[in-house]
Amino acid sequence: MNAVQHTIAVIGAGKMGEAILSGLLRAGWPATRLIATARRAERGEQLAERYGVRVLPNAEAAATADVLVIAVKPQDAGTLMVELAPAVPAGRLVVTLCAGLPTAFFEKRLPDATPVVRVMSNTPALVDQAMSAISAGSHASAEHLALTEEMLRPLGETLRLPESQQDAVTALSGSGPAYFYYLVEAMTDAGILLGLPRQVAHDLIVQAALGAAVMLRDTGEHPVALREAVTSPGGTTISAIRELESHRVRAAVLDAIEAARDRAREIAAAAE
Ligand SMILES: NC(=O)C1=CN([C@@H]2O[C@H](COP(=O)(O)OP(=O)(O)OC[C@H]3O[C@@H](n4cnc5c(N)ncnc54)[C@H](OP(=O)(O)O)[C@@H]3O)[C@@H](O)[C@H]2O)C=CC1
Numbered sequence: 140m141n142a143v144q145h146t147i148a149v150i151g152a153g154k155m156g157e158a159i160l161s162g163l164l165r166a167g168w169p170a171t172r173l174i175a176t177a178r179r180a181e182r183g184e185q186l187a188e189r190y191g192v193r194v195l196p197n198a199e200a201a202a203t204a205d206v207l208v209i210a211v212k213p214q215d216a217g218t219l220m221v222e223l224a225p226a227v228p229a230g231r232l233v234v235t236l237c238a239g240l241p242t243a244f245f246e247k248r249l250p251d252a253t254p255v256v257r258v259m260s261n262t263p264a265l266v267d268q269a270m271s272a273i274s275a276g277s278h279a280s281a282e283h284l285a286l287t288e289e290m291l292r293p294l295g296e297t298l299r300l301p302e303s304q305q306d307a308v309t310a311l312s313g314s315g316p317a318y319f320y321y322l323v324e325a326m327t328d329a330g331i332l333l334g335l336p337r338q339v340a341h342d343l344i345v346q347a348a349l350g351a352a353v354m355l356r357d358t359g360e361h362p363v364a365l366r367e368a369v370t371s372p373g374g375t376t377i378s379a380i381r382e383l384e385s386h387r388v389r390a391a392v393l394d395a396i397e398a399a400r401d402r403a404r405e406i407a408a409a410a411e
């Protein structure tokens with residue numbers, strides 16, 4: 140199978156849709172095989188100018204492309220599907236990026252037996268460092284999963300897992316970059332408190348974050364071992380760790396990620 144022979148339409152090309160389009164182009168996907176749709180005319184013009192892709196109305200995109208990537212907010216998916224579903228020819232692969240929404244949400248609105256694949260990716264797709272988790276709906280075959288993987292692999296890592304785990308994935312890696320940015324913000328404030336120039340604080344933290352991420356990925360060491368290697372007896376790090384523990388940061392992280400998972404479930408319930 141050569142995925143590049145397929146024409147992909149990104150339906151609702153906002154932040155994630157643009158990340159997918161730009162990643163496919165960086166990976167050598169021809170612009171002639173990429174279509175975008177937008178709700179606002181000026182957004183469509185921006186995408187056509189920036190990427191040289193075709194910008195079409197939703198129904199025309201659905202009729203033209205053989206893979207449809209649904210990239211609207213979950214709250215907009217119901218309205219979109221009323222317009223889109225009648226224009227989707229049988230057998231089109233529909234890939235949904237929508238947080239919370241199960242494949243069944245799309246299957247019941249699309250023509251019978253339409254293959255639907257659910258993906259939870261994240262914004263580091265913009266720098267080819269996405270984590271994209273892929274699950275098959277009830278009519279998606281191994282070939283549909285393989286095609287979806289082939290499309291997403293240039294954007295970063297991919298992983299297949301059961302759809303029942305997708306809300307947890309959303310809470311961990313879908314939203315995950317935001318938690319790290321939040322920590323960087325807080326650490327930058329701490330640098331300012333200690334009298335460092337903002338830019339210096341920012342640069343120090345970004346490099347520490349990058350270094351820590353590469354250590355986690357490349358050494359195979361457990362995070363506890365990596366942290367212990369930084370934490371000298373009677374040293375500076377343990378003084379910071381004591382504060383994190385006394386402020387119950389670990390419990391806050393558990394609660395926060397559980398809240399994100401619960402919100403994915405609420406979004407799905409509200410969309411039905
Ligand atoms: N942002 C993230 O980090 C992640 C997002 N996701 C998921 O990806 C999806 C997109 O999120 P994100 O990119 O952040 O959202 P955006 O709001 O940036 O993008 C959605 C786009 O869809 C457009 N749109 C809405 N309705 C229609 C329609 N009927 N026809 C055509 N275009 C339409 C919107 O237009 P307009 O500009 O007019 O609003 C907007 O440009 C969501 O389902 C989200 O859950 C998944 C993982 C990570």
Ligand SMILES: O=C(O)[C@@H]1CCC=N1
Pocket residue numbers: 238309313314
């Ligand atoms: O916040 C959200 O709902 C989306 C889904 C995962 C990341 N951003």
